[in-house]
Amino acid sequence: QSALTQPRSVSGSPGQSVTISCTGTSSDVGDYNYVSWYQQHPGKAPKLMIYDVTKRPSGVPDRFSGSKSGNTASLTISGLQAEDDADYYCCSYAGRYTLVFGGGTKVTVL
Amino acid sequence: QLQLQESGPGLVKPSETLSLTCTVSSGSIRSANFYWGWIRQPPGKGLEWIGAIYYNGNTYYNPSLKSRVTITIDTSKNQFSLKLNSVTAADTAVYSCARVGGDFTYFDSWGQGTLVSVSS
Numbered sequence: 001q002s003a004l005t006q007p008r009s010v011s012g013s014p015g016q017s018v019t020i021s022c023t024g025t026s027s028d029v030g031d032y033n034y035v036s037w038y039q040q041h042p043g044k045a046p047k048l049m050i051y052d053v054t055k056r057p058s059g060v061p062d063r064f065s066g067s068k069s070g071n072t073a074s075l076t077i078s079g080l081q082a083e084d085d086a087d088y089y090c091c092s093y094a095g096r097y098t099l100v101f102g103g104g105t106k107v108t109v110l
Numbered sequence: 111q112l113q114l115q116e117s118g119p120g121l122v123k124p125s126e127t128l129s130l131t132c133t134v135s136s137g138s139i140r141s142a143n144f145y146w147g148w149i150r151q152p153p154g155k156g157l158e159w160i161g162a163i164y165y166n167g168n169t170y171y172n173p174s175l176k177s178r179v180t181i182t183i184d185t186s187k188n189q190f191s192l193k194l195n196s197v198t199a200a201d202t203a204v205y206s207c208a209r210v211g212g213d214f215t216y217f218d219s220w221g222q223g224t225l226v227s228v229s230s
Binding site: 093 | 211
């Protein structure tokens with residue numbers, strides 16, 4: 001069970017859109033529609049932003065959206081705001097009651 | 111609103127056992143709809159899933175840690191616990207407990223996390 005692959009960092013100006021990729025294998029991301037995304041500000045607990053690839057929990061702005069194609073899932077933040085400056089982690093169900101995280105992506109709002 | 115709080119020693123010696131407890135409040139750990147999990151984050155690094163437990167005691171572990179991890183549950187106290195044995199400096203991390211929802215597919219509520227350092 002290897003960690004999912006995410007870019008180390010992405011950046012954008014306020015109002016722009018950024019997309020974070022999360023690449024796994026046919027045994028995790030590619031085999032299940034159970035990818036979730038978490039936002040983490042420094043020193044804080046992670047916060048669930050997207051689950052089941054595309055679903056947003058109550059209270060999460062619709063600027064956050066998720067998608068998946070093959071073994072790669074993506075998180076898109078539209079209309080980037082200063083408070084979106086944070087680390088983002090993807091996570092996938094990997095079968096047999098196991099879960100695997102990505103290495104994390106630092107989003108910088110310029 | 112559901113709250114989770116980790117507790118336990120912040121310093122453990124190499125080769126010894128790391129022990130943490132997560133206390134759940136404003137919600138029942140006996141819920142059939144959720145599992146209860148542990149995740150860790152080494153300083154400056156990413157998240158790693160450690161394992162999870164169901165209210166009936168069924169356990170599920172990360173294969174890479176399975177040989178050293180034990181997770182237990184005490185429904186009478188609304189708590190679940192983590193033991194990681196034979197620790198090394200590589201086990202230094204912030205350890206967090208979380209509720210696992212969606213039939214074991216996402217973490218919808220997290221504790222604040224507690225730093226455990228492994229050092230002599």
